[in-house]
Amino acid sequence: MPGVPRSACYWMAGHTETERIDPIAGDVHAVWRDSHERYRARKIKAALARKGVTASRRRIVDIMKRRGMRARTRADGPNRTGRGPTRPGSRTSSAAGSTAASRAPTWPVT
Secondary structure, three states: OOOOOHHHHHHHHHOHHHOOOOOOHHHHHHHHHHOOOOOOHHHHHHHHHHHOOOOOHHHHHHHHHHHOOOOOOHHHOOOOOOOOOOOOOOOOOHHHOOHHHHHOOOOOOO
16 A cells, blocks of 8 residues: 555554445345345346446455355255254155165065
């Protein structure tokens, strides 16, 4: 940085409160919020490009990480945890029984 003493640069690097706020962070947050918190960096980048804002995907990812923005997925919704049955009688339900045992051929045992 021309015109800034070297000692000031070292001081700024050690103090996080002097961190520069990204000018497109508000735009990224607005697109993410308008998408009902579903867009990830690629779709946010495309939406910003349609508005005429140029930003790299890596820069958008960094903004999202710093602000704690995370795209909601199906697993975040109700009954979509991916860890248990979704409804009784479905194929993932423990009440459905073992399909492998019901399809096994019955051989006469002698």
